[in-house]
Amino acid sequence: MAFLIQGRVFGLVCLLFIMAAVAYYIKRAQAGVVPKVRRIPGIDAIDESIGRAVEMGRPVFCSHGIATLRDATAGPQTIAGLSVLNYVAKRCVAVGAKIVVPVRQPEVWPIAADIVETEYKLAGKGAEFDPECVQFLSSQQFGFSSSYMGLMMRDKPGANIMVGAYWAESLQLSETGARIGAMQITGTAQTSQIPFFLVTSDYCLIGEEIFSAGAYLTNDAMLIASLAGQDVGRIFAVLLGLLGAIVMTVGSRIFLDLFAM
């Protein structure tokens, strides 16, 4: 198979295996067998935080991170953040809360603006959509961070929801949110930033939980089924890890050869 690139065959097999598992569970869901998903308190609290902001007469801030959509590791986090934004916008429109979406990447701005505007239109409130609510702040990391902090200090949001990829600005944003008394729900798969979010926010989605948020919030049977397929991949990875540790301990190179295929 000359057209296959050496060293990547095993990765392709793993990808196909996970895809097959996802497809299998989707097929089952279509037949009416939908797997049960454990409750994720952080996602459940989104409605509560929006309700709290409405009661306080304050806006809701919702950020999808500072990454582009193109990055291999951070891009999926931005997509997950946009899924959360979709839900938050829907709820804000339904209960009449003002939503503010700070944006760092110009290429993501039209998508975020379209998501929020469409939710207003779907609710028959298209005229109430304020284009200023989705703001491009700065493409500079700390320009974005200082603008976001300034917005929070001036607008005093009742809820600050941040799900996506964040770097050094994560603590600045969440700590500012904590100082102004906003109910904060944060989430990221950036391992270096998770501790900062954990200590400063009310609820924190850790790692993979942000990728499940879209499925969880929409309660779509097919999406939830795909989570079960993902779990098969997880079990597979754990088994590979254990087997790898054992065979390397006994001095076998079988796994190394397998990965080098």
Added chain:
Amino acid sequence: MKMGEVLKRIEIPIALTIIATLLQVLPYYFDIPALSSVASTTTNAVLLIVAYATFVGVISILLVHGKRVQRRSEGWHFSILVVVFVAIMVLTGLPLQEFGLGTNNSIFNWIFTYILTPLGGTTYSILAFFITSAAVRAFKARNIEAAIVLVSGTLMVMGNAPIFTNSVPVLADISLWIRNIPNMATMRGVMIGAALGAVALAVRTLMGIERGYLRGGGGDE
């Protein structure tokens, strides 16, 4: 059906996403020159789109701050500064080197070096104060988990401060153990979980069922 209505159909962005994803995924595994060539062209097209999107950002800034100045909203004076500096940077940074403009322009360089860079550095450096206040918040033994954070955090701080490690050398070993064993194990668990979650998200996107990033959650309007 009119052309405008066809272009608004939700299937179009879904199909584009699937095609673009396949064009990035397939050349990674398969050595097919024609496919790699198409993928490379697509990547270049994406870079162009991103470059154009920069203007969207500039327009958004001008709209928001322009309205703020017009309405004399709170802090509107600062919005004037934003608009003025955006205009200066855009005009002096235009790629017209025959007129002395572009990234080598002295005004552009001066603002970048003596305003933008120090401001970025300053904002980054205030992180130290945020870490301190977050640490004060975190270092309260309200429950068993918080107590573990408090104890391990204190040991880490002490293990990295020569004043402590000089008198109690074992502190350095303890902090190293905390970092390399429980911390590393947890981080790896989170990383593997996140990587699998990202793969599953990519698979859902590839199959066209992940639509949360699309308007209205991907449903028909």
